[in-house]
Amino acid sequence: MISDITLGQYFPGNSPVHRLDPRFKIILTILFMVALFSARNIFVYAAMTLFTVLLILASRISLRVVLRGIRPLLFILLFTVILHVLMSTRTDGRLLIEWKWLTVYDMDFYRAGVMVLRIVLLVLGTSVLLSYTTTPISLTDAIEALLKPLSAIRVPVHEFAMMMTIALRFIPTMLEETEKIMNAQKARGADLSSGNPFKRIRAMIPVLIPLIVSAFQRALDLATAMECRCYRGSKGRTKLVKLTARPADAAALFLFAAVLAGVYLGNYYIPIGIRIG
Amino acid sequence: MSHFIETRNLTFEYGGENGERPIRALSDVSLTIDEGEYIAILGHNGSGKSTLAKLLNLILIPTAGEIEIDGKTVTPEGLSDDEVFDVRRKIGMVFQNPDNQLVATVVEEDVAFGPENLGVPREEIRERIDAALATVGMTEYARHAPHKLSGGQKQRVAIAGIIAMMPKCIVFDESTAMLDPRGRREVTDTMEKLNRENGMTILHITHYMEEAARADRVIVISDGRILMDGTPREVFSRVEPLLACGLEAPQGTELLYELSLCGLPLPTGRITVEECADALEKLLSGKQGKTRDV
Numbered sequence A: 001m002i003s004d005i006t007l008g009q010y011f012p013g014n015s016p017v018h019r020l021d022p023r024f025k026i027i028l029t030i031l032f033m034v035a036l037f038s039a040r041n042i043f044v045y046a047a048m049t050l051f052t053v054l055l056i057l058a059s060r061i062s063l064r065v066v067l068r069g070i071r072p073l074l075f076i077l078l079f080t081v082i083l084h085v086l087m088s089t090r091t092d093g094r095l096l097i098e099w100k101w102l103t104v105y106d107m108d109f110y111r112a113g114v115m116v117l118r119i120v121l122l123v124l125g126t127s128v129l130l131s132y133t134t135t136p137i138s139l140t141d142a143i144e145a146l147l148k149p150l151s152a153i154r155v156p157v158h159e160f161a162m163m164m165t166i167a168l169r170f171i172p173t174m175l176e177e178t179e180k181i182m183n184a185q186k187a188r189g190a191d192l193s194s195g196n197p198f199k200r201i202r203a204m205i206p207v208l209i210p211l212i213v214s215a216f217q218r219a220l221d222l223a224t225a226m227e228c229r230c231y232r233g234s235k236g237r238t239k240l241v242k243l244t245a246r247p248a249d250a251a252a253l254f255l256f257a258a259v260l261a262g263v264y265l266g267n268y269y270i271p272i273g274i275r276i277g
Numbered sequence B: 001m002s003h004f005i006e007t008r009n010l011t012f013e014y015g016g017e018n019g020e021r022p023i024r025a026l027s028d029v030s031l032t033i034d035e036g037e038y039i040a041i042l043g044h045n046g047s048g049k050s051t052l053a054k055l056l057n058l059i060l061i062p063t064a065g066e067i068e069i070d071g072k073t074v075t076p077e078g079l080s081d082d083e084v085f086d087v088r089r090k091i092g093m094v095f096q097n098p099d100n101q102l103v104a105t106v107v108e109e110d111v112a113f114g115p116e117n118l119g120v121p122r123e124e125i126r127e128r129i130d131a132a133l134a135t136v137g138m139t140e141y142a143r144h145a146p147h148k149l150s151g152g153q154k155q156r157v158a159i160a161g162i163i164a165m166m167p168k169c170i171v172f173d174e175s176t177a178m179l180d181p182r183g184r185r186e187v188t189d190t191m192e193k194l195n196r197e198n199g200m201t202i203l204h205i206t207h208y209m210e211e212a213a214r215a216d217r218v219i220v221i222s223d224g225r226i227l228m229d230g231t232p233r234e235v236f237s238r239v240e241p242l243l244a245c246g247l248e249a250p251q252g253t254e255l256l257y258e259l260s261l262c263g264l265p266l267p268t269g270r271i272t273v274e275e276c277a278d279a280l281e282k283l284l285s286g287k288q289g290k291t292r293d294v
Helices: A022-038 A042-059 A063-068 A071-087 A106-131 A136-153 A157-187 A197-203 A205-228 A247-269 B049-056 B081-088 B107-118 B122-135 B151-163 B181-198 B232-237 B239-244 B251-261 B273-293
Strands: A095-099 A102-105 B005-014 B023-033 B038-042 B064-069 B072-074 B091-094 B169-173 B201-206 B217-222 B225-230
Touching: A022 A106, A022 A136, A022 A247, A042 A063, A042 A106, A042 A247, A063 A106, A071 A102, A071 A106, A102 A106, A136 A157, A157 A205, A197 A205, A205 B091, B005 B049, B023 B049, B023 B064, B023 B225, B038 B049, B038 B181, B049 B064, B049 B169, B049 B201, B072 B081, B081 B091, B091 B151, B107 B122, B107 B151, B122 B151, B122 B181, B151 B169, B151 B181, B169 B181, B181 B201, B217 B232, B225 B232, B225 B239, B232 B239, B239 B251, B251 B273
Parallel strands: B038 B201, B038 B217, B091 B169, B169 B201
Antiparallel strands: A095 A102, B005 B023, B005 B064, B064 B072, B217 B225
């Protein structure tokens, strides 16, 4: 099935989130990000966390699977915490450690925590809204539709979308090819998996060169095949897929706009709690 | 009477830049193809058979001579973009590597690619996809990702993509070369079906004799010239010239040929496995009969 396309791992389903129009989903994602980064106090953050959890529940993707998506970020999160705690120049709160130029205040921990929460919510929210619940192909269609106005100022929107589609189409093919070449090189005694990282990167060169050469050959073949199928850009072209918005999409848009408004009101009217940033 | 495709002294050379001597891929090829024919074009590597295919679809423009395709004459001056577009919608082409001709990430969207380019209205695209996928027997895979399919299945999707454009003729440029025996059979069966049931003109460029034997007419190209042109029976009966230009006859035919060289009274013009087996059986039983007589 379409879900087999490996990029950004799509989880097939028929939840309310899955059924949203991809164009709306992109807009919703932007609203979500703005709301998240506009939040200025702890209660608003708590509300955003709750909202994200509700979003995950609405997508009917298991919480465990979604949380697994954070694992690759652990290093970045750790790094964020260290930077915020050690390198902060702010001097508020209680002084915990003072050693030469190094000062650590309790507020530094607080700010680091908020930063981590922000990143985690960002990743969870966007992946549930987009990559987990939207097929790459409908995402491409949506981007093409949303950028359409730009074609008035000669931005090659259709060509851009076509390139994305082709890239998506060839990812699995190229992965397969990489594996084949790696096996071929291993069969000739190439050592691809030992030694220090530099050595390993060097060992990849005999894999990458044939891969790139074959990619060019494929590109040439594909271009010929496309021409033979009468492709000439967006000129006179019709489309099979038509994106249609439903009332649910408008409702979702309204909900997200309300959340964004709520964040601003919260920032303004809840003076208690500690302000961040 | 005018033919569907007619080439007159068609010549194509490539290279020749920077003062190099150009290499002649096709020289003085004159042939006619009528609508509804099922033709196999045979030739060893570098014989010019793929060049001929590319000229038919205007990927290449003749160096000299001309081709007339459905009333439109292509000369070395080439055609305007709109005229090229018109020719290409009449002659579809299926290539060798099934991976490198599929554009979309979903089978039915790939089949839609051609009709979309032609500007076919949405509802009609839908109908064309369904009909095309049914013709190649891939209906149940409409929502699958192409990379998950077998080689033969991918090639059938590619064929569906061409059928959906409703061309008069499909050129198969070694479309079976990269497939396993099963995939090859799937694809040749599809070709035959398109020709017999839909009346489509089929040009099958190949170097598999058994596949060529299924066509109504076989054209052998060697060194850029037409060496033989006739029914499979006529062409494959002439084993010597076939061997001389680096091709072979179907295995059975070649066996009969070798045996007849040894002095056994065997007929020529037997091309299918059954026919060859019958001929051998006849010979053997005849012999047995004779020995019993003696």
